[in-house]
Amino acid sequence: MTPHEHEFTCSDCGRAIPVTEAMLEATLRHGCPVCGATVEGGKATA
């Protein structure tokens, strides 16, 4: 069982961040947790 089922990749800072689905939604809503860049949907991979 993996707690992090998605990986979000920031197109601005290039960081790949493992996230849960809830975290992914929050990241898409609030921006990259690393650099704060606005994140467009569809960049995350399952």
Ligand SMILES: [Zn+2]
């Ligand atoms: Zn970033």
